[in-house]
Amino acid sequence: MKIQIFAMTHKTFDTPPDPLYVSLQVGHATHEDLGYLADDTGDNISAKNCYYSELTGLYWVWKNVKDLDYVGVCHYRRYLLNDAGSIFTRAQLAPLLKDYDMITSKCLTLNFSYAYGFGENHTPEDLAAAGQVIAKLYPDFYPLYAKRLQENHTYFGNMMICSKPLFDEYCAFLFPIFEAMHPLLALDTYDDYHKRLYGFISEFLLMVWCEYRHLRVKECKVGLIGEKKETKETVQKLFTYFRKEDIAGAKAYFLSVKEKRPDILMEASDIDGRLHLCLQIISTCEFELASCQKIQIDLHQPEDVLLAAFTKLNHISTELSFSKGQFPAMTKTDRDFLKTFSPDAIAISLRLYCPDDAHRKDCCKYLSQKLDCTIPCL
Known part of the structure; x- marks a missing residue:
């Protein structure tokens, strides 16, 4: 043959x-x-x-x-x-x-x-x-x-x-x-x-x-196999805006890219989800600026470190989403990790990965008690 x-x-x-x-x-x-x-x-x-x-x-x-x-x-x-x-x-x-x-x-x-x-x-x-x-x-x-x-x-x-x-x-x-x-x-x-x-x-x-x-x-x-060149370049460019704490510029840049490449957020383009994480960072910064007039995320961290932190945050939110009220015991390590994020960052992660409104409210109450702060339910 x-x-x-x-x-x-x-x-x-x-x-x-x-x-x-x-x-x-x-x-x-x-x-x-x-x-x-x-x-x-x-x-x-x-x-x-x-x-x-x-x-x-x-x-x-x-x-x-x-x-x-x-x-x-x-x-x-x-x-x-x-x-x-x-x-x-x-x-x-x-x-x-x-x-x-x-x-x-x-x-x-x-x-x-x-x-x-x-x-x-x-x-x-x-x-x-x-x-x-x-x-x-x-x-x-x-x-x-x-x-x-x-x-x-x-x-x-x-x-x-x-x-x-x-x-x-x-x-x-x-x-x-x-x-x-x-x-x-x-x-x-x-x-x-x-x-x-x-x-x-x-x-x-x-x-x-x-x-x-x-x-x-x-x-x-x-x-x-491998990340699209266009996606990699977009993520790298977004991080140049992040390091200048220019969130409005980052958002405008992404929207300009998406207008030219409507498929850029599809799984085949954003194969490892890094671009989705960048958009989550933009949304988080926008909420932080609106609520306390200050970006609380350290945007000067290395790219992989910052994205890994948001990946772990989303993993915790996903676990809470599947808990259905039977919340797992929170370790000191997880508590200390979550305290490195603002309440807005945690709320946005829950909004993305816990779609059930009623259960999300319970998750916010649970985390508010554990972290000694108020997690808004978005």
Whole structure:
């Protein structure tokens, strides 16, 4: 069985040592060379990467890879995982590909319909344009597509492993949709994030297409390796504001980043929760300034020390949340640790990790007694 999995990337990264995985730089035609296999040779759409994101890599594999029985697509940070939680090896894939037509990511269950979620994060008219094109190109496919739009499931990441003929069939279905959509849209007026429209829509289309084709699909967990560069840079920048005790500046900076990158707080971006902790610090400082006109957190601590302290605070809040009135005995170590925080900091942590209003009030009373101060119930 001749198989290769292409890890789509737009930046340097630690390539898995298994030769099954090959790095493929997407958007090479318009970006600095990273030294990897590139998507701008042969028949390619590399120059359109700003619209297609990792799909320019899929297109390249479709048009230029001819000598493989099976192909796979993953990302430089995201990999399909086997049942043991590790990236697949060639030996593990061989039996699976006899039983399944495609291996891909687990289906996500949203708290809203796909159409609603798309409209909240993108331009609804773009999804309408997709429907218009799909109805014209694939009238037999359209009814299922329209039905699933109003339901709450989707794949994500454009990751898959399947036979090369099936991969080619999917690409031959997918790319004509976007080619026909392009004249109907105004993507060049969008910011860089929203301009990558086709990469977003294709995630949903893969799910519907697999169902339409009645494929036997093996859905797998996705492993995230390493923090996103954009997230790391955002956290570092926030700490430059923290050290100046410029909380208003930190908040304004974060909001400017989120406007450009609406996905920055998603689990796949904030993999270890450091950015969420930074926002908690901002909220805590705002409450402290409002209640006592002074920031009580030591914002000059090393980054890891400060984030570790808030992580421990949140862990205590979580334990209290699950206590259901049977509060555990508080150790002197925990009491001394909690006293390093202001009542506002503790209250905000409880608000985040103890969602039940009645129980949170009990937690505040309990901590007020133990710490000899008043913990407000927010």
